[in-house]
Amino acid sequence: MIRYIFKSFCAIGMVCGMVSLTSCELDRMPETTLADNNFWKSETDLRGACNKLYVDLPGFSHDTRADDIIGTAANSTSSGNWSVPATSGEWTQPYQKIAVCNNIISKGEASPLTDAQKNRWVAEARFFRAFHYFDLVRKYGDVPLILKAFDSTSDPDIKMARTSREEVIQQCYRDLLFAEENLPDIDNVKSDGEWGRVSKSAARGMLVRIGLYEGTFSKYHALGSDAKQHLKVSLDAAERLINSGKHDLYPDFQRLFYFDGEGRQNKENVFVKIYGPNGSSGVIVHSNSRGLENAVSVTRQTIDQILYADGLPREKTAMKVEETTHNDVFLNRDPRMAMTFYQKDEDAYKAGYNPFGNQHGNGYGIKKGFMLDEWNTVNKETVDKMIIRYAEILISYAEALYEYNGQISDAQLDATINKVRARAGFDIKLTNNFVAANGLNMLDEIRRERLVEFIDENLRYNDIIRWKIAEKVLPVTMLGLKYNDADNLSTPRENLEGRLTGPDGMYKGKKVADQEGIYVIEESGNRSFDAHKDYFYPIPTYEIATSEGNVKQNPGWN
Numbered sequence: 214m215i216r217y218i219f220k221s222f223c224a225i226g227m228v229c230g231m232v233s234l235t236s237c238e239l240d241r242m243p244e245t246t247l248a249d250n251n252f253w254k255s256e257t258d259l260r261g262a263c264n265k266l267y268v269d270l271p272g273f274s275h276d277t278r279a280d281d282i283i284g285t286a287a288n289s290t291s292s293g294n295w296s297v298p299a300t301s302g303e304w305t306q307p308y309q310k311i312a313v314c315n316n317i318i319s320k321g322e323a324s325p326l327t328d329a330q331k332n333r334w335v336a337e338a339r340f341f342r343a344f345h346y347f348d349l350v351r352k353y354g355d356v357p358l359i360l361k362a363f364d365s366t367s368d369p370d371i372k373m374a375r376t377s378r379e380e381v382i383q384q385c386y387r388d389l390l391f392a393e394e395n396l397p398d399i400d401n402v403k404s405d406g407e408w409g410r411v412s413k414s415a416a417r418g419m420l421v422r423i424g425l426y427e428g429t430f431s432k433y434h435a436l437g438s439d440a441k442q443h444l445k446v447s448l449d450a451a452e453r454l455i456n457s458g459k460h461d462l463y464p465d466f467q468r469l470f471y472f473d474g475e476g477r478q479n480k481e482n483v484f485v486k487i488y489g490p491n492g493s494s495g496v497i498v499h500s501n502s503r504g505l506e507n508a509v510s511v512t513r514q515t516i517d518q519i520l521y522a523d524g525l526p527r528e529k530t531a532m533k534v535e536e537t538t539h540n541d542v543f544l545n546r547d548p549r550m551a552m553t554f555y556q557k558d559e560d561a562y563k564a565g566y567n568p569f570g571n572q573h574g575n576g577y578g579i580k581k582g583f584m585l586d587e588w589n590t591v592n593k594e595t596v597d598k599m600i601i602r603y604a605e606i607l608i609s610y611a612e613a614l615y616e617y618n619g620q621i622s623d624a625q626l627d628a629t630i631n632k633v634r635a636r637a638g639f640d641i642k643l644t645n646n647f648v649a650a651n652g653l654n655m656l657d658e659i660r661r662e663r664l665v666e667f668i669d670e671n672l673r674y675n676d677i678i679r680w681k682i683a684e685k686v687l688p689v690t691m692l693g694l695k696y697n698d699a700d701n702l703s704t705p706r707e708n709l710e711g712r713l714t715g716p717d718g719m720y721k722g723k724k725v726a727d728q729e730g731i732y733v734i735e736e737s738g739n740r741s742f743d744a745h746k747d748y749f750y751p752i753p754t755y756e757i758a759t760s761e762g763n764v765k766q767n768p769g770w771n
Contacts (some may be wrong), residue, residue: 252320253320253321253323253324254324254325255326256326256330256333256334258324259317259321259324259326259330259331259333259334259335260334262316262317262320262321262334263317263334263337263338265313266310266313266314266317266337266338266341267409267410267486269309269310269313269341270486270600271486272486272598273598274671275508275509275669276669276671276673276674277291277509278290278291278674279291279673279674279676279677279683279686279687280512280514280515280673280677280686280687280689280691281511281512281514281515281664281668281669281673282509282510282511282512282668282669282673283509283510283511283512283574283576283691283693283734283735284508284509284574285508285509285574287735287739290674291687291740292687292735292739292740292741293687293688293740293741293742293743293747294739294741295751296751297751297752297753297754297766297770298751298753298754299753299754299755300753300755300756301750301753303352303750304349304353304750304752304753304756305753305756307345307346307348307349308345308349308359310341310345311342311345311346311359312359312362312363313338314338314339314341314342314345315338315342315359315360315361315362316362317334317335317337317338318335318338318339318342318362319361319362320362321334321335321338322335332391332395333395333396333397335391335395336391336392336394336395336396336416337392337396337410337411339388339389339391339392340388340389340392340396340411340415340416340419341411342388343384343385343386343388343389343392343419343423344419346358346381346384346385347382347385347419347422347423347426349381350378350381350382350385351426351675351678352749352750353749353750353752353767354378354749354767355375355376355377355378355381356375356376356378356381357373357374357375357376357760357764358373358376358380358381358384359373360384372759372760372761372763373760373763373764374760374763374764374765375764375765378427378436379436379438382423382427382443385419385423386420386423386424386446389416389419389420389423390416390420392411392413392415392416393413393416393417393420393453396411396412396413396415396416397410397412397413398412398413398414398459399412399413399414399415399459399477399483400459400477402477403476403477408476408477408487409485409486409487409597411484413457414454414457414459414460414483414484415483415484415601417450417451417453417454417457417483418450418454418483418484418601418605418606419484419601420446420447420449420450421447421450421451421454421605421606421609421610421613422447422601422605422609423443423446423447424443424444424445424446424447424448424450424613425443425444425447425609425612425613425616426675426679427440427443428440428441428442428443428444428446428447428613428616428617429444429612429616429679429680430678430679431443432616433679433680433681434681434748440616441617444613444616444617445617447609447610447613448610448613448614448617451606451609451610451613452610454483454606455606455607455610459480460480460481460483460603460606461480461481461603462480462481462603462604462607462632462633462636463479463480463481463636464636466548466549466552466636466637467552467581469481469602470581470582470596471582471584471596472584472596474596474597474599475596475597476597480603481599481602481603481604482597482599482602482603483599483600483601483602483603483605483606484599484600484601485597485598485599485600486597486598486600487597488595488596488597488598509574509576509579509669510574510575510576510577510578510579510693511554511576511577511578511579511668511669512576512577512691512692512693512734513576513577513692513693513694513695513726513731514686514689514691514692515577515664515668516542516550516554516577517727518661518664518665519546519547519549519550519665520546520547520639520641520661520665521533521545521546521547522545522546522547522641523545523641524641524642524643524647525651526653526661527727529651529652529653530545532544532545533545536695536697536728537697537699538557538697538699538700539556539557539568539694539695539697539700540556540557541697542695543556547634547637547639547665548637548638548639549637549639549665549666552580552581552637553579553580553581553668554577554578554579554580554581555577555578555579555580557700559580566578566580567702567703568694568696568700568702569694569696569702569703569704569709569732570702570703570704574693574734575693575694575732575734576693576694576734577693577694579668579669581668581669582596582669584596599670604633604636604666604667605667605672607628607629607630607632607633608629608630608633608659608662608663608666610629611625611626611629611630611659611662612656612659612660612663614629615655615656615659616656620645620655621645621655621659622645623644623645623646626642626643626644626645627642630643630658630659630662631643633662633666634662643655643658643659643662660676660680663676664676678748681744681748683742683744683747683748684742684744684747687740687742688737688740688741688742689725689737689740690720690723690725690733690735690736690737690740691733691734691735691740692725692726692731692732692733692734693731693732693733693734694731694732695728695730695731695732696709696713696730696731696732697730709732712732712733713729713730713731713732713733714726714728714729714730714731714733715729716729717729718731720733721736723737725737743769745768745769746767746768746769746770747769749767749768749770750767751766751767751770752764752765752766752767752770
C-alpha cells in the first residue's frame with residue numbers, strides 16, 4: 214500500500230501538483246524547473262495542485278455489484294464468485310489519491326500565505342481526503358490512516374497496521390467540518406472559472422452520506438460504536454444544507470439527467486464532476502462521460518419494487534394488470550418508471566426499443582440520462598455527473614430521522630419523501646396513516662423510495678451492505694424481462710425457452726417469480742453470499758506482505 218503512496222507522492226502529487234489547468238490545456242513548467250521548492254508560493258500554485266483532485270474523481274460507471282443493475286456477464290462481487298487478489302486498484306488507487314491530498318495539505322499549510330488563503334485550498338484537499346478514505350472504509354472496514362506526505366521510504370508508518378474504522382471516520386468528519394468552514398458558498402463557484410469546485414454544500418452533502426452510512430452500518434452490523442452519534446452527524450449536516458436555502462429539486466425528473474440539469478442554475482446539484490467537450494472551467498474538463506446504456510439493464514426484482522398509482526406495492530395493489538405485452542408493466546405505476554425505462558417501440562437505439570432484441574442482458578432497458586442524439590453525433594455523452602444531488606439529501610434525511618427517532622412525522626415526510634415524489638408527478642403521499650392502514654412498514658417504504666429514485670446512480674450496493682440485507686437479496690435467482698407473445702418479438706420464444714419461467718413462476722422445480730415467461734438471467738445455484746466475509750472486500754496479499762504482516766486480512770478471506 215504505502216509503496217504506492219510514496220510513488221504517488223513523488224510521481225503524481227508533486228509533478229501534477231505543478232500543473233495549472235486552464236480549459237482543456239495542461240500548461241507545464243519546464244522539466245528543469247520542476248523542483249518542489251519552486252512551488253507552493255501562491256494561491257495559483259495551490260489552486261493548480263488541487264486541480265489534480267478533480268481529475269481523480271470517479272467518472273460514470275454502471276455498478277452491477279447489487280441486485281438492481283445487471284450486466285451482460287455476471288459480476289463476481291454480486292454473484293459471490295470472487296477471491297483474494299494479489300493486487301487491486303480498489304485499495305491502491307484511493308491511497309494514491311490520498312497521497313496527493315496529504316502533499317497539498319502539508320505544503321499548503323507551510324506556504325507563505327495568509328491563513329484565509331491557504332485554508333481555502335487545504336480545505337479542498339481535506340474534502341477529497343475524506344472522500345477517498347470513506348471509499349476505503351466502505352469496502353475494507355479498518356484501514357491504515359495516513360495523514361502525512363512521505364519523504365522517505367524508511368518512514369516506519371509505511372508499514373502501518375490498520376486503524377479502526379471509527380477513528381478513520383472521525384478523521385473524515387474533522388476534514389469535512391474544516392472543509393465546510395473554509396470552502397466558499399456554492400454561489401461563489403458558479404462561474405465558468407469555478408463551477409465544479411467543491412463548496413460548503415459538497416462538504417455538508419458528504420457529512421450527510423457518511424453519517425447515515427456509518428450510523429446504519431453500526432446499527433445493523435452491531436459494531437458496538439454509537440450509531441446515533443453518526444446519525445446525528447448526518448441529521449445536523451442535512452439541516453444545515455436544507456436551511457441554507459441554496460438548493461431545491463430540479464422541476465423535471467426526466468430532464469434532470471440531460472444537459473438541462475447542468476450548472477448552478479440547477480439547484481439540485483450539490484457535488485458534480487464536470488465534463489466537456491467544450492468549456493473554460495479552471496477545473497479540468499473531461500472528454501467523455503456516460504457509457505452506452507445497453508451495456509446494462511435492470512432486474513425484474515427492481516421493477517417489482519416500483520409502486521403502483523395507488524401508492525401500494527405489487528403484492529398489495531388492486532391496480533396490477535395482466536402483462537400480455539411488454540408495456541403493460543408500465544400501466545398504473547409511479548411516473549418515474551416510464552421516465553427511467555424504455556417501453557417497447559419507444560424512440561431509442563435508432564429503431565426503437567425491442568425487448569430481447571437489444572444487447573443489454575435481457576433485463577429492462579434504461580433510458581434515464583441516455584442522450585441518443587449526442588451519442589450519434591460524437592459517440593459519447595458529455596453530460597456532467599451528479600455525485601451528490603439534493604434528492605439524496607432529502608431522502609437520506611428522512612431515513613436518518615426515522616433511524617434516529619424510531620419515527621418520522623407527516624410534516625417531515627412532506628418535506629422529504631413526498632417532495633421528491635411530487636417532483637415526478639407522483640402525488641400519492643407517504644403518511645403514517647397510509648402505512649398503518651395498508652399494513653406497510655415505514656422504514657421499508659423510505660428505503661424503497663431510495664431505490665426507485667436512484668436507479669443506476671451507484672448507491673444501491675452500499676445501501677444493501679449497510680442495511681445488512683445483501684445476504685438476502687444477492688444469492689437469489691436474478692430475473693429479467695417477461696416474454697410476451699403479443700409483442701411479436703424478433704427473438705423467438707423457443708430461443709429462450711430454457712431460460713423462461715413456467716406456470717406460476719416455476720423454474721427447474723423452484724418458484725422464482727410470480728408469473729410465467731420471466732427470463733432468468735442468473736440462476737441462484739451460481740450465486741452465493743457468505744455473510745461472515747462478503748460484507749468486506751479482501752485485502753490484496755501484496756499489501757499484507759509489504760506491510761510485513763502488520764496489515765491483517767479481513768475475516769473469512771484467509
